[in-house]
Amino acid sequence: MRKLALSDEILLSVQQPARYLGNEMNVVMKDSSLVDIRYAFCFPDVYEIGMSHLGMQILYAMFNKREDVWCERLFSPWTDLDKVMREQHIPLFALESQDPVKNFDFLGFTIQYEMCYTNILQVLDLSGIPLHAADRTGEDPIVIGGGPCAYNPEPLATFFDMFYIGEGETQYDALFDLYKENKKNGGSRMDFLEAAAKLPGIYVPMFYDVAYKEDGTIASFTPNKEGIPATITKELVMDMNDVPYLEKPVVPYLKVTQDRVVLEIQRGCIRGCRFCQAGNIYRPLRERSLEFLKDHAYKMLKSTGHEEISLSSLSSSDYTHLKEIVNFLIEEFQGKGVNISLPSLRIDAFSLDVMSKVQDIKKSSLTFAPEAGTQRMRDVINKGLTEEIILKGAAEAFHGGWNRVKLYFMLGLPTETREDMEGIALLSEKVAELYYDEIPKEQRNGKVQVVASSSFFVPKPFTPFQWAQMCTKEEFLERAYIVKDKFKEMLNRKSLKYNYHEADLTVLEGVLARGDRKVASVVEEVYKNGAMFDSWGEYFNNDTWMQAFETCGVDPDFYTVRERSLDEIFPWDFIDAGVTKEFLKREWLTALGEKVTPNCRQQCSGCGARKFGGGVCFEDKN
Known part of the structure; x- marks a missing residue:
């Protein structure tokens, strides 16, 4: 019978104790003494979010098909348990065995969202693993990261031994075999990292040096060991x-x-x-x-x-x-x-x-994503949707019995004008009008409801917009207010609702998405000042982040509003x-x-x- 890492008293004192129990249906249990590799697989957010992620479930099943590997799950403890674990010096544990994470061979993170970066440090810290890869010894797990955020790993490079770039099904078997072989031959941690760095898709940050120009942009990015590839090609399942x-x-x-x-x-x-x-x-x-x-x-x-x-x-x-x-x-x-x-x-x-x-048509709403309010702007972003297609789809939906529609837009896109912003309200109004024009009064299923939401645009790596400038927080909000005011002018305004994302959070997401290694010091500083669960509105504190930028001498505007030349070397190039x-x-x-x-x-x-x-x-x- 498993012994739980937390006492009944602690479990009864925290929200949702089932987050920390493990032993759910279809979990994989193994005898730890009969496996060669123990892998703690972490989604750096709360259990309910991480257990919804398909990629984690796929790799968990794949790893555990190997008889010599036991993969267990790990999530960020919520703030109430985090406090207890620090006060009582309880080491962070994996769900299946309830064993301390520090005892594992690998600690893997799937990194889905920039605003989870401080939670990665939380997991390392609670596990008793040094935050910096350079400070780890043979007694510590190999810390590996993957997922979409690994396509610009540089803001996290200090904290990771390696990153896996691409889809996980192709190279993990080779990585595990290499680890076993190195262990069998009495190789060191550094021996394994050097060998792993030569595998396709594996990036080991410590084997690469970055030089900067006077203006802060990158001058060069080069391997510092012989045989290490200058370019890492993503892994792909065909x-x-x-x-x-x-x-x-x-x-x-x-x-x-x-x-x-x-x-x-x-x-x-x-x-x-x-x-x-x-x-x-x-x-x-x-x-x-x-x-x-x-x-x-x-x-x-x-x-x-x-x-x-x-x-x-x-x-x-x-x-x-x-x-x-x-x-x-x-x-x-x-x-x-x-x-x-x-x-x-x-x-x-x-x-x-x-x-x-x-x-159930009466209960559900349909979602359209025009992304922009005018055709000009939709052509700029290559959305491939015309207003005619959008309105035709809405009309068919209304004839089909729906009367609730959600519309998703972005604000702050490149070349955006006031006309593009106000077009969000105008297009929403046209959708609402369509309901009353198309559906006879006696056939209507109540009044129409059109909810328009706008997120703020972040130019992400490996997109055509990676050269674009971002708006400042003030500019984002100014644009949202323009849209909001236009909604108030609409004839069907009682049937329309408009909301928008947090501007300060978006700016920070932009810094982390496009940052280089200098940003790592900010992530560490803000974590040490208490930042965690930044993607949760009740815990995000923009002032703490801005203070960390100041303390570390890092200008967030350098990564967001600065104009980029076409020949600039990006951190992810x-x-x-x-x-x-x-x-x-x-x-x-x-x-x-x-x-x-x-x-x-x-x-x-x-x-x-x-x-x-x-x-x-x-x-x-x-």
Whole structure:
């Protein structure tokens, strides 16, 4: 019987004690004395958020298929338990065994969002692991990071022994085998890191030196050891039917953010939105076969008892066999009390027909993402949506019985004008008007509700907009107020609602997304001053961050509002993410010319992803 790391008294004193118990349905339990490698897999946020993440579940299952590896889960303790653990000197533990994390061979982080960076330091600190990679010894775990934020690892480089760049299914077996071989031969920690740095997709920051120009930009980024590659090429799965996928997902004790079976139908995207990092770093599009999806839908629903299944993709409407998989799920499972969730769909006649079959129209709202209020701005960002398409989709939705619509926009996009900002309110008004124009009074399902939300734009690495300037906090808010005031002028204003994201949080996200190694000192300083759970509004303190920038002598404006030249070396330029810098430059200039680039199925634009082989881009024979 497992001995819990926390006493009953402590568990009864904190919120949601089930976060820390482990032992859920489908967890993997092993005898630690019979494995060669123990891997603590951390999502640096609270349990309910981390247990909703598909990538973590996929790698957890994949690692544990190896008899010589035991992968356990780890999440950030909430603030109440964090306080108790520090006061009582309780070491942070993994859920399955309840053993201290410091005793593991690897501590891996999936880094999904910049505002979780301080939680990474929380986990290291509570585990008793030195924050700096340079201070660790053979007694400490190898600390490895992956996920989308690893495409600019530099603000975290000080804290990590290595980063895995790309999709995890390809190189982890080789990394584990290398670790075992090094251990068997009596090799040191440094021996392992040197050998690992030569594996595809593995970046070991300590083996690279950065030199800076007088203006603070990067002069050079070079390996400091022989045999270490100057460029790290991302790892990519090309045959999506030939890699492990979930059959028995861990079923949480608690209600989590995404409490359902998730069926990943494809990776990548053909759309080419110029603001979207995921659409660039996950190129090219790769689909799973219909038979693969049918088989895993059965297995996962049977092994979990979940009552909902969701299709996962950046753009589900672009999946070749969407109609077949949706009809299969409806025919096979809906009559058995299983709900079907269909996110990331374009709103067209087929999608609405499907959603009318799987949703309670009276309770649900439809989501459109125009991203911009005018056609000019949508062309700049290459959204590929016209106002006609948006309004046609809304009209079909209203005829289908819906009367609640959510519209997502961005503010602060490159070249944005007042007309573009006010266009958000005008487009929302047109959608509301459409309801009253299209639906006879006697057929209406109550009044229409249109909720428009705007996030603030962050120019992310490996996008055409990586050269763009960001707005200041004040500029973001000024733009939001312009939109808000325009909403007040609308005839249907009682049917309209507008809200916007936190401006100061967005600015900070921009610094961390585009930062270099100098930003690490700020992350460490702000953590030591109490920052944690920065993505949670009740704990985010912008003043603490601004004070840390001042203390460390780092100017946040250097990473956000500064204009960048086309020949500047970026902190992430040593990574080959597939899309070339030449392609991104071309797209940046095309955006400034307000021109649209066709999607990957219409025409190959030479982004660079061809070199991986397969994928949608190889369907183009020209």
